[in-house]
Amino acid sequence: MTVKRPVIRKDGKDKVTGRAQYVDDLCFPNMIYGVSVRSSVARGKIQKITYEGDLPWKDITVATSHDLPGPNVVAHILQDQQCLATENVQHPDEAILLLAHPDRQLLEEARRKVRVEIDPLPSIHSIEDSLNQKTVIWGKDNILKSFVIEKGNIAPLWNEAALVVQGEYRTGAQEQLYIEPNGMIASVSPAGITVWGSMQCPYYVHHALMVAFNLPKEKVRVIQTETGGGFGGKEDYPSMIACHAALLSLKSGKPVKIIYDRAEDMACTTKRHPSITRHKTALSKDGKLLAMDIEFLLDGGAYATMSPVVLSRGAIHAAGAYNCPNIRITAKALATNTAPYGAFRGFGAPQSLFALEMHMDRIALQAGLTPEEFRARNFLQEGHVTATGQTLRENPDLPGLMGTALNALGYHAKRANYADHNRNPNSRIKKGVGFSVFLHGAGFTGSGEKNLASVVAVEATPFGRVRVLASSTEIGQGARTVFAQLAADALGIDYDQVDVAQPDTHIVPNSGPTVASRTTMIVGKLVETAAIGLKEILIQSGHLKSECSTEDFSDQFRNACASYIKAAGPLKSFAQYQQPGHIQWDDTKYQGDAYGTFTWAVYAAEVSVDLTTYEARVDNFVAAQEVGKVIHPVLAAGQIEGGVTQGIGYALYEEVRLENGRMINNRMTNYIVPTAQDVPPIQVIFAENPYAHGPHGAKGIGELPLDGVAPAILNAVAFATGTTLTEIPLLPETLMRAMSNE
Amino acid sequence: MSNSAKITISCRINQRPCSFETYPMTRLIDLIRDDEHFTGTKEGCGEGECGACSVLMNGELVNSCLVPAVQVNGADIITIEGIIRENKFSALQEAFVDFGGVQCGICTPGMVMATVYLLGKNPNPTEAEIREAIAGNICRCTGYTKIFEAIQHACGKLGALQ
Ligand code: FES
Ligand code: FES
Numbered sequence: 086m087t088v089k090r091p092v093i094r095k096d097g098k099d100k101v102t103g104r105a106q107y108v109d110d111l112c113f114p115n116m117i118y119g120v121s122v123r124s125s126v127a128r129g130k131i132q133k134i135t136y137e138g139d140l141p142w143k144d145i146t147v148a149t150s151h152d153l154p155g156p157n158v159v160a161h162i163l164q165d166q167q168c169l170a171t172e173n174v175q176h177p178d179e180a181i182l183l184l185a186h187p188d189r190q191l192l193e194e195a196r197r198k199v200r201v202e203i204d205p206l207p208s209i210h211s212i213e214d215s216l217n218q219k220t221v222i223w224g225k226d227n228i229l230k231s232f233v234i235e236k237g238n239i240a241p242l243w244n245e246a247a248l249v250v251q252g253e254y255r256t257g258a259q260e261q262l263y264i265e266p267n268g269m270i271a272s273v274s275p276a277g278i279t280v281w282g283s284m285q286c287p288y289y290v291h292h293a294l295m296v297a298f299n300l301p302k303e304k305v306r307v308i309q310t311e312t313g314g315g316f317g318g319k320e321d322y323p324s325m326i327a328c329h330a331a332l333l334s335l336k337s338g339k340p341v342k343i344i345y346d347r348a349e350d351m352a353c354t355t356k357r358h359p360s361i362t363r364h365k366t367a368l369s370k371d372g373k374l375l376a377m378d379i380e381f382l383l384d385g386g387a388y389a390t391m392s393p394v395v396l397s398r399g400a401i402h403a404a405g406a407y408n409c410p411n412i413r414i415t416a417k418a419l420a421t422n423t424a425p426y427g428a429f430r431g432f433g434a435p436q437s438l439f440a441l442e443m444h445m446d447r448i449a450l451q452a453g454l455t456p457e458e459f460r461a462r463n464f465l466q467e468g469h470v471t472a473t474g475q476t477l478r479e480n481p482d483l484p485g486l487m488g489t490a491l492n493a494l495g496y497h498a499k500r501a502n503y504a505d506h507n508r509n510p511n512s513r514i515k516k517g518v519g520f521s522v523f524l525h526g527a528g529f530t531g532s533g534e535k536n537l538a539s540v541v542a543v544e545a546t547p548f549g550r551v552r553v554l555a556s557s558t559e560i561g562q563g564a565r566t567v568f569a570q571l572a573a574d575a576l577g578i579d580y581d582q583v584d585v586a587q588p589d590t591h592i593v594p595n596s597g598p599t600v601a602s603r604t605t606m607i608v609g610k611l612v613e614t615a616a617i618g619l620k621e622i623l624i625q626s627g628h629l630k631s632e633c634s635t636e637d638f639s640d641q642f643r644n645a646c647a648s649y650i651k652a653a654g655p656l657k658s659f660a661q662y663q664q665p666g667h668i669q670w671d672d673t674k675y676q677g678d679a680y681g682t683f684t685w686a687v688y689a690a691e692v693s694v695d696l697t698t699y700e701a702r703v704d705n706f707v708a709a710q711e712v713g714k715v716i717h718p719v720l721a722a723g724q725i726e727g728g729v730t731q732g733i734g735y736a737l738y739e740e741v742r743l744e745n746g747r748m749i750n751n752r753m754t755n756y757i758v759p760t761a762q763d764v765p766p767i768q769v770i771f772a773e774n775p776y777a778h779g780p781h782g783a784k785g786i787g788e789l790p791l792d793g794v795a796p797a798i799l800n801a802v803a804f805a806t807g808t809t810l811t812e813i814p815l816l817p818e819t820l821m822r823a824m825s826n827e
Numbered sequence: 828m829s830n831s832a833k834i835t836i837s838c839r840i841n842q843r844p845c846s847f848e849t850y851p852m853t854r855l856i857d858l859i860r861d862d863e864h865f866t867g868t869k870e871g872c873g874e875g876e877c878g879a880c881s882v883l884m885n886g887e888l889v890n891s892c893l894v895p896a897v898q899v900n901g902a903d904i905i906t907i908e909g910i911i912r913e914n915k916f917s918a919l920q921e922a923f924v925d926f927g928g929v930q931c932g933i934c935t936p937g938m939v940m941a942t943v944y945l946l947g948k949n950p951n952p953t954e955a956e957i958r959e960a961i962a963g964n965i966c967r968c969t970g971y972t973k974i975f976e977a978i979q980h981a982c983g984k985l986g987a988l989q
Contacts, residue, residue, distance in 0.1 A: 097924030100932025101939060103867015103907035110866035262967050264871040264879055265933040313869070313933025314967050347872040561931025561968045719927040719973070726970035727930065753876035753965070761958045761971045 087570045087580040088781050091719040095565040095585060096311070108268040108282045108310040109344050116270070117146075119185040119333040119343040120192050122199045123353070124174040127208035127422040127746040128222060131172055131181065131201060138198035145195050146185040146337040153332060155299035159325045160292055165223075166388035166425065168297055168328045174203060175222065175387035176424050177747035178353045180325075185333040185341050208422035210746050212361055212384050215419035222387070223420030229385045230393035230418045234400060234675045236472050237411035239367075242376035246367035250448045254364070254440035255812045256795075258384075258741035259357035259734070261429055262758055265313020267322060267354055268344035271330035277304030278331045284323040285315045286598035287556045287588045293324035294331060309588040315560040316731070317428030320600055321391055322354045351751035355427025356741060358383040358395055358418070362403065362440030367411075372454050372462045374409035381437055385418040386425035392418040395426075397530055399433025401679045402792070404472040405441045406483060406524045407463040412472040423746040428600060430728065431791035434525060435735065442521040442796030443811060446803065456800070457487060460522050475678045478667060479774065481685040481711060483522060486772055490687035490709035493768055494518060499691060500804070507805060513696050519800025520689035521793040526680030527785035528603045531670035534662055534681075540594040541611035543572055543619050544657040547650045549643025551576060551616070553585045555596035557608045562787055563720035564604050568612045570716060571780050575616035577638050594659070602684075602785025605716060609780040611660040618658035623649055665778045682776045684789045686710035688729070690797040691765075694805045699817035699824075701802045702763075703733055706794075709770040713784030722769045725790045729767050732794020734758045740814045838902045840865065841909030847896065855894035856880045859906055867907035867936045871965070878964030881937040881944075882906045888944040890963075907936035910943055919943065919981040928977035930968035938964050942978050951982055 099105040136142050150157040150169040157171060158164040170181045181201055186192045207220045214220075215227040223229065243249055269282035278294055287307045294305045307327070312319065326343055333341040345353070360383050367376040381400050385392035400416035449459035460483075465471070467480035491497065496518050503516040528534050542554040553572050559565040569583040586593055596608045623629035629645035649656050670677035691705035708725050715721045738757040742750045750756050775782025795813050803810045808824050837846045840863050847858055859865050859882065871877035873892045880891040883905040911917065919942060922928070929935050938961060945952055945960035952960065957978050958971075966974065 091925075091927075093924060094927075094929065096932065097929050100929050100935050101920040101923050102911055103865075103936040105932055106866070107869070107933065109870070110860075262965075263931070263933075264877055264965060264967055265869070265931070266871070312931065313871075314931040316967070347874070563930070723927045723930060723969055723973055726972045727968045728970075730970035731967070752874060753872045754874060758965060758967065759970075760963075760965060761961045761974070764971050767970060767972055 086574055088574045088716050089718070091717060092566065092570060092580050094563055094720065095569055096559060105311045107265055107313055108270060111270060111281060111310065113270065113272065113340040116340040116342055117185050117187045117337060118189050118192055119183055119330055119341045120196045121180040121329065122182045122184065122196055122201065123178040123180055124170065124176070124203065126174065126203050126205045127177050129174055129203040129205040131170065131174065131203050133202040134182065135200045136198065137200055140195050140198055144186065146333055148183040148332045148336045152336055153297055155297045158296065159328060160296040161321055161390050162393055163389040166390055168325065176422050177745065178424060180329065183329050183333050185337050208746060210421055210423065210743065212382050212419055215421050216382070222422060227420045228417055229389045229420050230396050232416055232675055234414040234472050235412070236470070236474060239376040239378050239411045239413045242367040242411055246375055247370035248368040248452055249365065250368070250451055251365045252444045252447055253811060254362045254443055256360045256436045256439055257814055258359045258426065259429060259739050260351055260741060260756055261316040261318030261356070263314030263316060263318055266345045266347055266350040267319065267326055268342070269323065269326040269330045270340060270342045271327060271334040272340040273331055273334040277306065279306040279308065280327045280331060281308045281310050282323055282327060283312045283319055284309050285319045285558055285560055285600060287558065287590050288595045289321060289598055290324050290327045291590045294327055297328045298331060305590070307590045309558050312558060312560045316430045317432065317600065318355060320428040320598065322427065347753060348751050351756065352748045353424055355425060357429035358385065358392065358426040358433065358436065360436035362437055364440060364444045366444065366448055368448065368452060372452055372459055374407055374463050376411040377404055377409050379403045379414045381414060381416045383418040383433070384421050384426060386421060386423045388425045390425040391427045394530065395428065395433040398526070399437045401473060401526065401530065402434040402524070403437035403441060405438060406465050406481070406522050406685065408465045408469045409463070414472060421746065423743060430731065431788045432601065434788070435791045435795065438523045438792045439795045439813060442523065442793065443799060446519070446800045447809065456520070457491065461487070471679070473679045474676045479682060481683070482772065483685060486685060486709050486711060487522060487687045489770055489772065490520060490689045490707050493707040493709065493770060494689040494691060494705060496520065496689055503805065515694045515696060515805040516692070517694070517801040517805025518689065518691045519797055519804050520687060521796040521800065522687050523793040524683040524685050525602065525789040525792055526683050528607050528681055529601050530679055531672055531677065534607060535664040537597040537662065539597040539608060539611060539662045540659055541596045541608060541615050542594055542657055542659045543612065543615040544655065545619060545646045547647040549582060549639065549646045551578065551583045553583065553612055554593040555608055555612065556588045556590065556593045557596045557604045558588050558599045560599060562604065562724060563717060564599065566720060567605050567609055567716050571609050571613045572616040575613045576620050576642065578642050579639060582639065602787040602789065605783050606779045606785040607662065609783065610778065611662060613780045614660035615658045618660060619656065622656065622658055626653065681778055682784050684710060684712045684784050684786060686789055686793055688793040688797040690801045692798060692801040692805060694802055699821045701737055701815060701820065703765045703798055706765050706767045707770065708767060708790060709772065710789060711772040711774050712786045713776040713779050714773050714782035715771050716781060716783050721771065721786060724786050725769045726767050728790025729794050730759050730764050732791050733763065733798065735791070736795035736798040736813050737815055740816060834897065836896050836900050838899050838904060840904045841906055849896050851895060851897040853896040854892055855896065855899055856891040858896060858899065859891060859904070865906045865908045869933050869936060871933065878941060879934055879937040881940040881964065883940060883944060888941060907939060910939070918984045919946070922977040922981035926977035926980060927973035928969060934964060934966040938966065938974060946982065954979070
């Protein structure tokens with residue numbers, strides 16, 4: 086058995102020795118470089134393009150949208166995003182044309198010598214201006230997507246309620262800041278297009294190239310190179326860069342490499358959606374939720390891209406881990422003249438859960454209950470019905486998880502001590518503890534998994550080596566290792582006997598995108614099923630005895646593979662996703678089983694706040710979660726610790742500063758993420774409650790840790806300072822303002 | 828940059844004598860990666876903030892994206908590829924893998940170089956010293972905790988080797 090054991094990760098050795106090949110490490114004969122010329126304004130009409138300076142323009146490949154064989158779109162959910170702006174630009178830094186040349190320095194000079202004259206048009210830069218239609222920049226009303234989720238009827242409750250609490254909460258954008266910037270290499274020949282690059286979703290890139298180049302699927306080949314972090318930031322944007330590199334390659338006849346530098350990557354690629362959430366909550370006199378009216382608004386940027394689905398996950402999570410008979414969630418994603426926001430670990434849920442968990446502490450305070458008592462009176466339990474009408478079929482032991490997390494932090498004693506300490510007017514450093522309770526739906530929302538209908542294959546060689554074929558990518562989370570563990574255990578062979586193929590659309594079937602905490606739970610289950618299928622083939626065909634002694638099973642398996650392949654040819658088994666019967670979802674009404682299952686968590690933070698500098702620091706952190714079953718203890722804990730650290734950045738440090746829609750702090754010098762000196766001790770606790778449809782009972786965990794960190798920290802800071810907090814990032818100036826408003 | 832005259836630079840990279848005809852302001856990282864094909868040194872920011880490009884130059888830890896070629900003449904450069912041969916540090920690399928200090932791996936070569944430098948000066952660092960030593964190396968994946976564990980474990984082992 087390798088599952089549940091910390092086997093050595095498959096890609097560890099290559100990465101730690103510097104041998105792993107990322108896209109910028111690849112070089113092809115005759116390869117040249119590509120760059121993008123971008124818009125200097127937020128919105129406008131392109132008038133004229135001139136090529137200035139004393140440069141060998143005839144040696145420089147220039148490509149515009151007119152060179153695209155297919156439609157000028159980067160195909161996502163809606164096909165509204167231009168591959169290259171032709172007449173209108175919709176956001177700063179939108180790509181207008183592309184240049185390629187072998188000499189990177191000359192290319193950089195040339196990029197600066199292309200003059201694009203644009204007549205500016207009025208632009209909008211806030212959710213409010215977009216909602217009020219100060220100018221209409223998208224569709225007929227700036228609304229990229231809107232819907233309402235309703236359960237019961239909230240209307241009659243406001244008068245009956247013992248208490249009504251309102252609040253408005255805001256979150257800023259967040260940059261994924263994977264340490265490997267985006268990059269692609271494309272090579273176009275009469276046989277078709279091949280691209281290599283850093284990405285999460287090879288088949289998304291494949292689809293975008295088929296559309297923009299008007300090619301059948303077999304003429305497009307996408308190969309994922311080792312990917313230096315993604316976190317959602319390499320979900321949709323790589324399709325854009327792949328189209329650009331392919332277009333330059335088509336035009337120049339040479340392989341073209343495009344690597345974004347950090348400033349370009351930060352300014353142009355997707356980030357987490359900024360949000361505004363408004364809560365109005367009615368409470369009974371015994372502290373039970375009667376009605377929740379929630380308005381959830383996202384700034385989507387200039388094109389729809391992923392916003393509809395981010396909005397949907399965010400809205401579905403907006404009522405959190407609580408039971409309430411009457412809920413209305415009104416959700417809108419709005420267009421602004423900023424580079425489109427996109428996927429980032431948590432996918433809308435960190436925004437809506439931040440609002441909810443700040444609001445829960447606010448309600449508790451007004452109701453005269455402790456935050457833990459108030460929450461405990463309203464926890465979701467088995468049989469309860471969520472906002473979308475989903476009956477919970479699992480029992481999340483939230484009281485138990487809350488007890489575990491709070492005890493691990495020493496919450497109760499600290500809360501009492503710090504209350505005393507903070508009362509002392511001479512204490513310059515205030516101390517606080519706080520927590521959040523939350524859930525995360527694993528896998529695609531609603532009928533998403535059914536529509537994807539993912540496929541995985543497992544094949545064997547005559548020497549008994551097994552290879553897993555899936556398009557799910559290793560992006561640091563450990564997909565390769567977990568797939569190998571699951572295949573090895575399903576077959577009863579050694580972990581070392583299993584390889585995982587590099588995702589290459591000519592070789593691997595479409596197991597769906599590497600997003601939505603679905604890789605272990607959904608795709609891992611398919612790996613297991615395909616592996617069991619492979620063993621069945623050997624048994625049914627008489628090459629393997631079903632009763633295998635474990636002693637020499639590896640030898641028996643190898644012999645069986647060899648004799649099967651000799652007799653019958655290639656040995657390969659497929660598995661395709663079948664939606665479990667209990668999942669019912671209505672996309673038009675947002676009703677039904679939003680997710681097959683949820684993971685549950687209670688995160689608790691201890692902080693100090695320096696009242697001279699208004700700096701908040703996290704001193705201790707406890708992350709307790711129920712994730713089904715843990716497949717690899719070290720990788721799983723690593724996911725949580727990394728997610729908590731990104732959450733600390735989201736809460737306290739990471740500010741995307743925009744000026745007329747352009748990110749102006751697009752450098753690592755002025756966009757601040759946590760360093761080794763900023764992370765507190767993080768205690769990770771796993772509670773287990775197996776999910777019947779996950780491999781070995783596992784649920785997805787990748788995104789969960791981002792969801793609850795910021796509210797836990799801000800609730801602790803609110804306690805330390807006695808201030809109502811409603812906004813992240815909580816920079817010193819934000820805290821100072823909040824405290825002086827009290 | 829392309830207007831200034833090229834100069835000749837000689838140095839040693841991973842004990843290999845190298846010589847370049849290049850511009851004075853060409854960055855060391857480009858000499859290492861493009862000219863010598865030691866692609867284990869990574870570029871995360873190009874402005875001295877992420878540490879992914881860390882190498883040893885004359886025994887000092889530097890960000891190779893900030894060092895111009897003109898400063899490299901006569902220098903002794905060690906990259907991630909160069910430390911593999913020094914057996915005693917393979918225990919460190921092993922610990923990075925075993926303890927989960929590696930996820931996407933793009934920061935890892937730089938982290939390892941920063942740690943090699945630290946342990947060369949201070950074989951038994953405290954946790955605070957470890958945090959300080961790698962504070963210039965950004966890791967977006969691990970949350971650093973498992974990197975601290977890996978380094979602490981390796982110190983124990985390396986200590987035993989000495
Ligand atoms: S690339 Fe040199 S410090 Fe980031
Ligand atoms: S392992 Fe990905 S940045 Fe450190």
